[in-house]
Amino acid sequence: MDKVEVPSGDQALRVDGLRVAFGDFVAIPNLSFLVNFGEVHGVIGPNGAGKTTLLDAITGKTRPAEGRILLNRTTDLLALDEPERALAGVGRKFQKPSVFEALSVRENLELALRLRPRSILGELRNWSDPRRKARADEVLDEIGLAARAETPAGALAHGQKQWLEIGMLLMQRPKLLMLDEPVAGMTATETAHTAELIRRLRAPERAILVIEHDMDFVEEIADRVTVLHGGDPIFEGRMADARADARVREVYLGR
Ligand SMILES: Nc1ncnc2c1ncn2[C@@H]1O[C@H](COP(=O)(O)OP(=O)(O)OP(=O)(O)O)[C@@H](O)[C@H]1O
Ligand SMILES: [Mg+2]
Structure with a gap:
């Protein structure tokens, strides 16, 4: 496997010896990899x-047979249930947007701020807390929807709904933001905007993990890629080098 220098931030996610099986079928035999803060x-x-x-194992939807998953070096994710992992800083966006269509963009964001005592913003118990509104204002700017703040989410275009959902995850200030096929079903313009958004979301206190089929998109946004085949990492490095890698080409052409 090719090795490249890992982008400089500290470890955000460490997966060690992960094994996931469904009955007799082994989906992931033995996977280890690192994602650093500041990295896409x-x-x-x-x-x-x-x-x-892999994402299911990280979020707690699927229980691995073996391995260890550490967030921020110290948080043992496998010891936590799904909601606890979310509160610990794992945010995951599924392909299909699930925004509240009748509520405004701003209301969707404000609702996404969890009110449990253990959350980072857990002191915000009160719906009308001005800090809740302030956080929504920050996120509206980050996702580029400030001008649509009072629009019902149901009136947004498909791409804008996806950005809103990313914004709903950002409300919690996740340490690890995971996006499963974020540009599926998007127009070329929306895809370009999404690439720009993800580049902008790179931050020293955050790591971003993106699963995507569109290789041009991945090349544009990702600092590094891991190529999986049969649950094994067959390449790790820059997307441009992945395209030229004999094993990677074989796996894609051999389909
Ligand atoms: N709940 C399950 N029970 C049995 N097999 C499963 C289950 N979930 C996934 N698998 C199998 O595990 C393997 C990996 O599936 P997975 O969905 O992780 O692939 P993927 O890389 O996300 O593929 P895609 O690009 O199609 O989304 C597949 O062979 C799949 O059929
Ligand atoms: Mg999949």
């Missing part, structure tokens, strides 16, 4: 490579 890390691979299974 792409995970690519053909259908059935184990990409979604």
